[in-house]
Amino acid sequence: MQIKTDYFKQTKTQYQASYNAIYKKILKYKRIAVFAHASPDYDALGTQMGLTTWLRDNFPEKEIMALGQNHVVFTPRLYPSLDVVSEEWLKKPFLAIVVDTGNADRVADQRFHYADFVIKIDHHPAVEQYGDLNLVNTSMCATSELIADFIVNCPRKANVLSKEAAVFLYTGIAGDSGRFQYSSTTPHTFMTAAMLMDTGIDLSRDVYLKMYGGTLNDLYVMSYILNHFSVTKNGVAYYVLSDEDLNKLNIPVERGKENVNLFAETDGINAWASITEDRPNKKWRVSLRSKEKSINGVAAHFHGGGHPQASGATLFSLDELPKLIEELDMLFAK
Numbered sequence: 612m613q614i615k616t617d618y619f620k621q622t623k624t625q626y627q628a629s630y631n632a633i634y635k636k637i638l639k640y641k642r643i644a645v646f647a648h649a650s651p652d653y654d655a656l657g658t659q660m661g662l663t664t665w666l667r668d669n670f671p672e673k674e675i676m677a678l679g680q681n682h683v684v685f686t687p688r689l690y691p692s693l694d695v696v697s698e699e700w701l702k703k704p705f706l707a708i709v710v711d712t713g714n715a716d717r718v719a720d721q722r723f724h725y726a727d728f729v730i731k732i733d734h735h736p737a738v739e740q741y742g743d744l745n746l747v748n749t750s751m752c753a754t755s756e757l758i759a760d761f762i763v764n765c766p767r768k769a770n771v772l773s774k775e776a777a778v779f780l781y782t783g784i785a786g787d788s789g790r791f792q793y794s795s796t797t798p799h800t801f802m803t804a805a806m807l808m809d810t811g812i813d814l815s816r817d818v819y820l821k822m823y824g825g826t827l828n829d830l831y832v833m834s835y836i837l838n839h840f841s842v843t844k845n846g847v848a849y850y851v852l853s854d855e856d857l858n859k860l861n862i863p864v865e866r867g868k869e870n871v872n873l874f875a876e877t878d879g880i881n882a883w884a885s886i887t888e889d890r891p892n893k894k895w896r897v898s899l900r901s902k903e904k905s906i907n908g909v910a911a912h913f914h915g916g917g918h919p920q921a922s923g924a925t926l927f928s929l930d931e932l933p934k935l936i937e938e939l940d941m942l943f944a945k
């Protein structure tokens with residue numbers, strides 16, 4: 612095979628018209644707010660803060676806000692606190708850019724609906740095209756990768772990419788690709804990572820220690836999960852953390868899913884899940900992962916959705932768990 616050297620060219624031809632339309636809207640509005648999904652993860656916050664920082668660097672005359680939810684662990688360790696704006700701010704004309712969010716209900720701050728114009732930028736399968744302009748590219752492993760591609764293909768005068776913005780985007784890519792190990796990782800992903808690194812990123816200090824550095828308590832949590840998981844006949848591994856377990860382990864509900872990928876590389880395990888009680892909201896949060904088969908169909912049966920190999924869902928009672936596990940298990944019945 613002939614060696615290809617420019618992986619950015621492919622996206623340039625296919626998406627340049629959308630990139631130009633987005634760029635024109637950015638130029639048009641003096642006030643821009645960037646939104647992401649509720650219960651944000653690395654890609655949601657990495658994209659949100661990466662895009663916000665790039666906008667601020669390149670358009671210092673504009674008012675740029677990042678609105679939504681902070682992360683329970685990674686704010687402020689990795690991401691700055693999101694902005695707080697008054698209703699007054701939102702009543703004047705502004706452009707909303709919503710990133711990494713497949714459907715409108717999942718946007719963390721529903722006031723994006725107040726915007727004059729909404730741009731959706733995402734890499735999830737398009738469940739709902741809620742934007743006035745929608746850019747969806749499911750070939751990108753992370754929305755951060757898509758935003759980086761947009762930035763690379765912007766006119767030269769907006770090509771400033773600070774190390775700060777690049778670190779945020781890098782965390783989104785590292786998070787959603789499982790540090791470049793999932794099949795969603797492509798040559799374009801590596802090209803993007805290289806381009807971001809070129810801003811002067813020290814991977815260990817600026818990125819990985821902040822993302823994955825842990826405590827002794829994290830080891831206890833892991834050991835608890837390894838002692839309490841179940842596996843079905845057809846290779847579905849799962850663990851359940853009740854509110855009592857969370858208290859005992861001294862972790863908040865948001866961290867329940869953190870160990871779901873402990874099962875990712877085990878022979879005979881086809882899919883894996885974490886089920887965490889969110890007692891204040893009277894529900895159980897489910898994170899589903901799979902090696903090959905799509906599990907987002909099952910997630911959709913349980914108030915969820917997401918990617919073929921990484922989805923989220925909700926149970927409103929633990930009585931629904933056997934049905935969820937059975938549906939997952941049946942996917943792998945021979």
Ligand code: AMP
Nearest residue numbers: 898899914915916917918921922923924
């Ligand atoms: P999680 O297990 O929460 O890390 O989610 C895995 C993937 O599924 C992420 O890309 C989420 O954005 C997506 N996801 C999680 N919950 C939902 C949902 N209720 N609807 C649509 N997508 C979801």
